[in-house]
Structures are given as C-alpha cells and as structure tokens.
Amino acid sequence: MRQANLIMMSAAMLLAACGGTKDAGKTDQVLIEKSDIKIEGKRMTPEALWAMGRIGGFAVSPDGKKIAYTVAYYSVPENKSNREVFVMNADGSENQQITHTPYQENEVTWIKGGTKLAFLSNDNGSSQLYEMNPDGSGRKQLTNYDGDIEGYSISPDGKKLLFISQVKTKESTVDKYPDLPKATGIIVTDLMYKHWDEWVTTAPHPFVADFDGNGISNIVDILNDEPYESPMKPWGGIEQLAWNMTSDKVAYTCRKKTGLEYAISTNSDIYIYDLNTKKTENITEENKGYDTNPQYSPDGKYIAWQSMERDGYEADLNRLFIMNLETGEKRFVSKAFESNVDAFVWGADAKVIYFTGVWHGESQIYALDLANDSVKAITSGMYDYEGVALFGDKLIAKRHSMSMGDEIYSVALNGSTTQLTQENKQIYDQLEMGKVEGRWMKTTDGKQMLTWVIYPPQFDPNKKYPTLLFCEGGPQSPVSQFWSYRWNFQIMAANDYIIVAPNRRGLPGFGVEWNEQISGDYGGQCMKDYFTAIDEMAKEPYVDKDRLGCVGASFGGFSVYWLAGHHDKRFKAFIAHDGIFNMEMQYLETEEKWFANWDMGGAYWEKQNPVAQRTFANSPHLFVEKWDTPILCIHGEKDYRILANQAMAAFDAAVMRGVPAELLIYPDENHWVLKPQNGVLWQRTFFEWLDKWVKKAPSK
Known part of the structure; x- marks a missing residue:
C-alpha cells in the first residue's frame, strides 16, 4: 500500500x-x-x-x-x-x-x-443504476446498460448521467485465433499486461448519457474509444470525474499512456470535455506528476485538484491546486501544509476548502482559507477522519481510531464533534480495548520519531509481556490512527501482546524530508528507526526483551525479511506478509515500474548508479546465511504488485537453512486478504505462530 x-x-x-x-x-x-x-x-x-x-x-x-x-x-x-x-x-x-x-x-x-435515492445494485447479475424512495419503497431500475456501471454522477441540472464502465482494449487469443475458442494462453506484446490482481484486457471509460429520470439515451464515450483509463486503475472511482455547475462540461483524470510508457510514468492530467463542442482541453499539461480528483467550486469560477510534481514518484507531496476558469491562473494553495492533502471539499461560499491530511500520526480535518492560503486545523485528538463533505453549516466525515472502526460524525467548524452512527456499539460494549499512547523517541541521527504503543487490556505494569514490532508497508503509508480488519492492533493486544508501531523514516505527516528519506535507502535509516523503537521499549520493565516478535506486510514484509538477517537475536519469531525477498526479481516482476525506478533508484544492471547498487546490495535474500529465527511467510497468488514467489523463495531458503518456517499461500487473494474465511485463517495462523515461538518462549 x-x-x-x-x-x-x-x-x-x-x-x-x-x-x-x-x-x-x-x-x-x-x-x-x-x-x-x-x-x-x-x-x-x-x-x-x-x-x-x-x-x-x-x-x-x-x-x-x-x-x-x-x-x-x-x-x-x-x-x-x-x-x-x-x-x-x-x-x-x-x-x-x-x-x-x-x-x-x-x-x-x-x-x-431529495425526493429519491439513487444507488447501484446487482439485482439482475450486473451493476445498474436504481432509485427508491427515502423509506426504501418504490425500488426501480433506471438503466439497462450492456456492461457494469461501476460509478456514476448525475449532472447538477438532473438531465444527464455520467457513469463509468469497462471497454475492451486488448485483443484476446480467441480474437486472433477464432478456431481456438478453448485456448487459455495469453499473448503479451507490451508492459502493463497485469495490474494489481487482474490481467488487463479492459479499461474504465467515462460515459455521458441523457437522463430523463426514468432511463438513459444518447450514450457518448468521452474518451472516444481511446485505449486509456479514466478513472485510473486499480482504485480510481467517480472521485476522478466531476461535473461543472452548468452541466455542460466534465473534468476527468487520465494518464494517456499505454504499455511501457504507462508502466514507467505517473504523469496523469486533468482534462475538461465540452459536451457541446465535443472538444477536450488538458489543463495540467505542464505538470509531470499525478494530477487527479478534480472538483469545481460551487460558484463555477474555479476548479481544484490534487497534484504531485514529479513524474514517476507516486509518494510525492500531494498538493492542492486551484485554477481560475476565466483567466487560467493556477495556484498551489496548500503550501502551508507540509503533508499530503487527501479528501477535500469546497466550502459553500467557494472561499474555503476543507480537507483531511495526516500530521504526526493523526488524520485531521483542516480549513484552507483561499484569501491568504492559510491552513487551520479544525479537529484534534487521536483519530483519523476521512471522506469529508459539507453538512449545512457543519461538516460530515467518517472517523476511526486504533480502538474503533468507522462511524459517521458531524463536525462543527469550531471542532466540536457529534457521533451520528453507532453501527457496532453492541460489539464494542462487549469488549475491553487496550490503551493506545504515543511516544516520541530519539533516533540514531538525533531526530524525534513518533511511535504508537498499544497495551493489552487490563495491562499490569508489574508483569512482563511479549512484545511485537510492527513494520508498516507502503513504504510511504502513515502509521496513523488506522483501523484494520487484518492488521488490527486491538486483537494483537487482546492476545496479551504489547505492540510497538513506529512512524519510521519514509512515512508522511512529519515533513517532506522525513517522507522522502527512504527512497533509495531501504536497508538504511528506516531499519535503524525500527531498532530504535524496539530497543527503547525493551528498556521498560514490563516488556519482556526475551520474548520479542517482528511482523509486517508489503514493505513491512520486506522489512521483516531484511531484519531476519540483521537483528542480532533480538527477536524470537518473524511474520512477513506479501513482502519483498529478492529485490532484483521484484524490480522486474512488479507491474508499476515507476515505483521500482524511483524507490529503488534504478535498475540493478546500472552498475554505475550508486543509489541503485546500494538498494540491491540490501536485498534480504543476500543475508539468508544469517537467518536463525523462526519465520512465517504469507502471500496471495493474485498479488501482482509483489509476486507470491517472493514468499515461496523465502520459505524455501529458511527450510534449506534449517530455520523453522511455515508458508501460508492464498491462491485467490491479492495483496490483501479480503474473504471472510481467509481472514479468520490469517488471524488463527498469525497467533498460533506467535504464541508458539514468542509467547511460549522461555524468559530469562
């Protein structure tokens, strides 16, 4: 991630x-x-x-x-x-x-x-647009499109429907050889043939249709059969498209590249399509990084979007830009916030933009005053807010923490909040959660690092507890107040483990320098930060330094494999999920080559490139001769970001080294474990391994 x-x-x-x-x-x-x-x-x-x-x-x-x-x-x-x-x-x-x-x-x-609710549903086997009354009655299907409708937006005047559906972009084997209808082979001629968890044969396109309230007609493909994606795979949705206030233009996000060009570039742009003239204008051509998620201002005078400056750097600072639609003047308005602008929404008067962003391990809601581009925090506390929207003279957003999943809150502009939903109250009332606290620790290079510590329920400081070092993925994903249904700190605490979760080098929310330091230095300062976190906590009398474990996924899995060869017997067991074991193979296997080029510093065959050579010299597989600690390797075979053979190779290496090891492979999961029974299996295997090698390890 x-x-x-x-x-x-x-x-x-x-x-x-x-x-x-x-x-x-x-x-x-x-x-x-x-x-x-x-x-x-x-x-x-x-x-x-x-x-x-x-x-x-x-x-x-x-x-x-x-x-x-x-x-x-x-x-x-x-x-x-x-x-x-x-x-x-x-x-x-x-x-x-x-x-x-x-x-x-x-x-x-x-x-x-407001008299009807529109929604997508798959009543008849494909995703179509429906409507119903606000009490659930009067359910009625509005579209019968040939393909699935994956997202939609009705124009401000209510007369047009903007929707997303897949179009075929690649010739199949059967297209080429109609006499071989049962052939399963796939012929590949360029890169980006796989993405995230699918073989790429289609691309999402934005369509506009006339909408009379009962159905659609006169459907137009805004991309006019071009082989590009809008929204962009793998996660883009309707947030990458926007109507203007007069319902005659659509702004959309698109990276107009295919194959190798697509695989090595993050250069997407914001395009404006005129429904009357059928012409398209690129308003961000001069910017070479990501430009995404356009939103028109309520007065129709401006358009805002998120923008990254550098091509190929997907973890670049996510900035907020606005453009005056009359003059064409563009402005970087979020300079005062040295972190990523995430979800955002225009204020009703178009003078303020509200957004969420991570700072010091919390995702809060901020107000950006467009008169002077100043930024002011509205919310505070150990929470993460997401999905902010206008709500009369207030805001509305989802909020979660390390101790509670998403609920909906109203947020007054003075920062006071009201919880509106109690979706899981009957479950929380039956649970005792562990305490969460933030600690600032001095790193080996003299900086301060925020580390979250999660304690077991009914924590007793007079006892000694087994303790886990959590290694975050990304590598530029924040250790904020996130709530996960796999990597859930409260379930780890409920099993009587203390969890140590550092915001090591490379994580956003601590300034650009902190975030960018990790690129090209995977085996460097970030690993020292991990050691700082666990060594500092091991000084506490209630942390059993003889019963320490280390766990992580994605880059966190890479970290586990790397630490397994460098930990000097600190840990009693490791768990790596979807981790990188062999960096040279990862460079060629991953589908988004821009990430490998930027974060690894280049190709491993670039012998005169010192950054790339340092990266590949720190590949975990090169340190297997030092592995001496039990390790559990987990991977999904539909993970095309980091292929499952990475875990298989790590497992094989451990077994051949005589190190106790276990391999959990999911043939039907991607980079995440999403199916319920697979999720339960993941948790059971996770704790059986830790209990066997960490909790039950002899303590001195």
Whole structure:
C-alpha cells in the first residue's frame, strides 16, 4: 500500500470484499444481516472483527435534513457479504435500515431534489443504476446498460448521467485465433499486461448519457474509444470525474499512456470535455506528476485538484491546486501544509476548502482559507477522519481510531464533534480495548520519531509481556490512527501482546524530508528507526526483551525479511506478509515500474548508479546465511504488485537453512486478504505462530 492511493483504496477494498458485481447473480445471493454475536471474556477475536458492520459511503440530502449511507455485513460461514442502505436524520436520530436484500446496494446519492435515492445494485447479475424512495419503497431500475456501471454522477441540472464502465482494449487469443475458442494462453506484446490482481484486457471509460429520470439515451464515450483509463486503475472511482455547475462540461483524470510508457510514468492530467463542442482541453499539461480528483467550486469560477510534481514518484507531496476558469491562473494553495492533502471539499461560499491530511500520526480535518492560503486545523485528538463533505453549516466525515472502526460524525467548524452512527456499539460494549499512547523517541541521527504503543487490556505494569514490532508497508503509508480488519492492533493486544508501531523514516505527516528519506535507502535509516523503537521499549520493565516478535506486510514484509538477517537475536519469531525477498526479481516482476525506478533508484544492471547498487546490495535474500529465527511467510497468488514467489523463495531458503518456517499461500487473494474465511485463517495462523515461538518462549 502507498500513501498516494489510500483514499481510493478504502472504497476499492470494500467493494472487493463485498464480492464486487461482475460475478454476482440472483442464484447465489444470500441475505446477510447485522450480527448478534455474543463475545466471552471481553477480548477481541477474529469472529468479532468479521461480525462488525463496515460503513461505506454517505450522502447528505439537499435540504441537509437527512443522511443516507451504506453498511457492509459479512458472513464467515457463507464466506461473502452484502451491503445495505440506511437513512437517518441529520442529528443521527430515527436511523432506519431501508433495504433488506441479498444484493450490493452501494454508491447511494440523493436525486430529484431529495425526493429519491439513487444507488447501484446487482439485482439482475450486473451493476445498474436504481432509485427508491427515502423509506426504501418504490425500488426501480433506471438503466439497462450492456456492461457494469461501476460509478456514476448525475449532472447538477438532473438531465444527464455520467457513469463509468469497462471497454475492451486488448485483443484476446480467441480474437486472433477464432478456431481456438478453448485456448487459455495469453499473448503479451507490451508492459502493463497485469495490474494489481487482474490481467488487463479492459479499461474504465467515462460515459455521458441523457437522463430523463426514468432511463438513459444518447450514450457518448468521452474518451472516444481511446485505449486509456479514466478513472485510473486499480482504485480510481467517480472521485476522478466531476461535473461543472452548468452541466455542460466534465473534468476527468487520465494518464494517456499505454504499455511501457504507462508502466514507467505517473504523469496523469486533468482534462475538461465540452459536451457541446465535443472538444477536450488538458489543463495540467505542464505538470509531470499525478494530477487527479478534480472538483469545481460551487460558484463555477474555479476548479481544484490534487497534484504531485514529479513524474514517476507516486509518494510525492500531494498538493492542492486551484485554477481560475476565466483567466487560467493556477495556484498551489496548500503550501502551508507540509503533508499530503487527501479528501477535500469546497466550502459553500467557494472561499474555503476543507480537507483531511495526516500530521504526526493523526488524520485531521483542516480549513484552507483561499484569501491568504492559510491552513487551520479544525479537529484534534487521536483519530483519523476521512471522506469529508459539507453538512449545512457543519461538516460530515467518517472517523476511526486504533480502538474503533468507522462511524459517521458531524463536525462543527469550531471542532466540536457529534457521533451520528453507532453501527457496532453492541460489539464494542462487549469488549475491553487496550490503551493506545504515543511516544516520541530519539533516533540514531538525533531526530524525534513518533511511535504508537498499544497495551493489552487490563495491562499490569508489574508483569512482563511479549512484545511485537510492527513494520508498516507502503513504504510511504502513515502509521496513523488506522483501523484494520487484518492488521488490527486491538486483537494483537487482546492476545496479551504489547505492540510497538513506529512512524519510521519514509512515512508522511512529519515533513517532506522525513517522507522522502527512504527512497533509495531501504536497508538504511528506516531499519535503524525500527531498532530504535524496539530497543527503547525493551528498556521498560514490563516488556519482556526475551520474548520479542517482528511482523509486517508489503514493505513491512520486506522489512521483516531484511531484519531476519540483521537483528542480532533480538527477536524470537518473524511474520512477513506479501513482502519483498529478492529485490532484483521484484524490480522486474512488479507491474508499476515507476515505483521500482524511483524507490529503488534504478535498475540493478546500472552498475554505475550508486543509489541503485546500494538498494540491491540490501536485498534480504543476500543475508539468508544469517537467518536463525523462526519465520512465517504469507502471500496471495493474485498479488501482482509483489509476486507470491517472493514468499515461496523465502520459505524455501529458511527450510534449506534449517530455520523453522511455515508458508501460508492464498491462491485467490491479492495483496490483501479480503474473504471472510481467509481472514479468520490469517488471524488463527498469525497467533498460533506467535504464541508458539514468542509467547511460549522461555524468559530469562
């Protein structure tokens, strides 16, 4: 996972975990509803995590009096989920579930002046647009498009529908050889033939159609059959497209490249398509990095978007730009905030932009005054906010922490908050959570590093506890107040482990220098930061320094493999999930080559490139002769970001070295574990390994 994609990922993960829409039909649907789980012992369990409802998107009615939102419910026995729609008053009262179906209602919005709710559902096996009354009655299908509708936005005047659907961009083997209809071979002639977890044969395109309130007509492909993506894979959605206020133009995000050019470049742009002239204008051509997520101002005079400066650097500072649509003047307005601008929304008067951003391990809501480009924090506390939107004279957002999953909050501009949903109250009431605290530690180069420490419930400082070092992925993803359904710190604490989670070098929220230091230095200062965190905590009398473990995923998995060859017997066991073991192979195997070029410093065959040579000299596989500690390797075979052979090679190396090892392979999972039974298996295997080699290790 990488910071540039966090916002898009949250929606994509939920859709994927819910089973998507492409393979869903009426015959295999099961109604899954809110769990009434009973928990013994007040400790978090895998079953408790999967029993939780997961709040998705939300929408405020035009009059500001109602809020609609979705919740996904999971069934471990059925190994699937479905999503339902809820409506509540603006103060959280009279909260009602208005759908009770086995389908996937999602992307809920208010239409027709707030008299109807629009949403996507797969009632008939494909994802189409529906409407219903705010009480759930009057369900009606509005589209019958040939393909799946993956996202949509109705124009401000209500007369047009902008929607996303896949178009075929690659010739298949059967296209080339019609007499071989059962052939399974795939012929590849250029790069980007795989992306994230799929073989690339299609691209998402934005379409505009006339909408009369009952159906669509006169459908136009804005990209006019070009072989490009808009929104961009793998996580882009409707947030990458925007209507102007007069409903005659659409701004869209696109990287107009294919094959090798696509694989090595992050240079996407914001284009404006004129529905009347059919002409397209690139408004960000001079910028060479990512330009994404356009939003028009309410007065129609400006457009805002997120922008990264450098081509190929996907973890570059995510800046907020605005452009005067009359003069063409562009302005970098978020200079005062030395971290990434994540979700954002225009204020009603177009004089302020509200956004979320990570600073010092917390994602807060900020107000950016466009009169002087000053930035002021609205919220505070040990929380992460996301998905901010206008809510009358307030804001509305989801909020979570290391001790609680997403709930919806209203946020006054003075920072006071009101919790509007209590989706999992019946579960939290049965649980005792461990304390979370932040500690600042002095690093080996004299800087200060924030480290989160999570303690077991009923923590007793007079006892000694086994302790885990958590290694974050990304490598530029923040250790903020995140809530995960796999890497959940509270379930680790519930198993009587202390968790040490440092914001080591390379993580956003501590300034540009801190964030950028990691590129080209994977085996350097960030590893020293890990040692600082665990060594400082090991000085505490309640930390059993003879029972330490080390766990992590993605870059965190790389960290585990690297630390296994350098830890000087600090740890009793390791767990690496989807980690990089052999850097030379990773350079060639990963699909997004821009990332490898930037973060590794170049190709391993560039012998005169000192940065690249330092990177590859620190490949974990080169230090296997020093491995002496039990290791569990986990990987998904549909992970095309880091291929599963990395884990297999690490496991084989450990076994051949005589090191106790275990391999957990998922043939049907990608970089994340999304299916309920696989998630429970992950948790059980995780703790069985740690309990065997760490918790039950002899203490001196």
